[in-house]
Amino acid sequence: MLIGFVLTFGFMIAEVIGGLLSGSLALIADAGHMLTDSVALALAWAGFRFGRRPSDRKRTFGYMRLEVLAGFINAVSLFALVAWIAWEAVGRFLDPHPILTGPMLAVAVVGLVVNIIVFLVLRQGDSEHVNIRGAMLHVLGDLLGSVAAIIAAIAIYLTGWTPIDPILSVLISLLILRSAWSLLKNSLQILIEGAPTGIDVAGMPQALTDAVPGVAGVDHVHVWSITSGRPAATMEVKLTPGADPRETLRAVKVALNDTYGIGHSTIEIDFGDKNRDCSLVTNRPGERKGHAH
Template identity: 55%
Template sequence: MPPHAHTEDHDHDHGGHGHAPAVSARNERRVLFAFALTFGYMLVEAVGGWLSGSLALIADAGHMLTDASALALAWGAFRLARRPPDALRTYGFARFEVLTGFVNALALFGLTGWILWEAAQRLRQPGEILAGPMLIVALIGLAVNLIVLRILRGADRTHVNIRGATLHVMGDLLGSVAAILAAVVIWATGWTPIDPILSALLSALILVAAWRLLRDTLEILLEAAPKEAQPAAVRAYLLSHVEGLAAVEHLHVWSLSSGKTAATLEAQPAAGTDPQELVRAIKRELAQRFAVGHATVEILWGEAGEVCALEAEVAEAEALAAKS
């Protein structure tokens, strides 16, 4: 190969990006069933909170909305993973779950603001709360969360969305316990301010979940490198573990969606190194060490590692323009 040429090798295996394991009907059914239970009871709890006058129940329903959103994203990711890339969407539909998560996060901030405002109003002017119905609804909510948690523990927990949904449900268990505590206190003492106080605490759980969701989706939408594959760490690892690799230039690492990582880089081979074998070794290390499922590796030639392919393309374009 001439010294000013380059070779480029792409990995277009869209079936296994990063940490996302293969889609299974078992995972999909479990997540869908868990979503149906969570979303259905979220509506029941919201209505129960409104009828009983309990803001804590309404806040817990808001937290269950974060659970339902996480489960819906996990299920949507499984469904969309079945759809192959097309001419316009060469990466497929992986970003759909990210966009949905971003919108959900913004909605949760709005919900939390309303709960906090309503809690402040009720602290100034406490209203009547039906402790009996509130306790019943909260106990059923606790049972639903335990059932959903058991369902998710039977799914493939190596999937990032299932792990995230499991953490959401575990957090909601605390919300159900708080609502039960508020109902017991009101029933035993008649002290209704416990309800808006605990609803404010539940709002903090919603805020934490919403902030994490917003942060993670923004990082992906901004094409930031995932924490486990920072470019500096990737470059240092490749140079120390790939035999025959002299230099790494123009390294980019970004997330396509949760658990799906892509990378591009320019690699300069050492003298006497087979470039094809070098590309294979780089991709192997990227996949095994950093879970990069889509990698594009360009070979640099010359002592300085300059990239001459673009210059050749520009010269060719200029020549064609001059002829015309």
């Protein structure tokens, strides 16, 4: 993330200068995108750094969700960028400006190389993580913006038709908009503590009842994500007659981890007697169990 930020922010300055000198909206739009990328990468890096901080009394899950918040901000910034590019493109289409194709092409080619390097660097991380994925989407949008600027520079040089510059800017913006919507949905789903994608919460009670000996039923199931790739769950388990509570609890947690990838769960054992309520709370399969009461 830090390497990507340094490369992106450094070239963004050069691209702003090149866009102003050449008069290309495609370059200026790409520079604006690279500015949001720089902010996105900086937020992502900060999110990872703060996310490593241990939990405390006020933040019992630590700072891990800062990573998701950074991804959400990235998505919102992409929507704002698309709106700005569309506004500028309409103005340029109605009132075409002269464009210097030489500087435009040179800056666009260098930008393409820089974006490819940053994209390859980010691919070394966990590409399924919402924060890294958001950064990669930003850089991919930049990469496509550089390609559009190259095409526009060549077309203007050969034909002199300058409206292709704002037109390609709008087409690239539509691609960015699609990626931004996907990122917004994924990050918002975590922030509102929705069920992680790929986990069948509705079918989980029956699946656990069928798979784990000693389980007579499962109720009050809640599944969410602490941060990207860290699902958690709470539920109430009813036992069959004669089932050992601790062994059954351990088996349920193993099933949750192996079948659904849920490594953090809190499970209450329902003995069907309000006067003898018993809760067994544990953190992870194989770890020391919490107290019973």
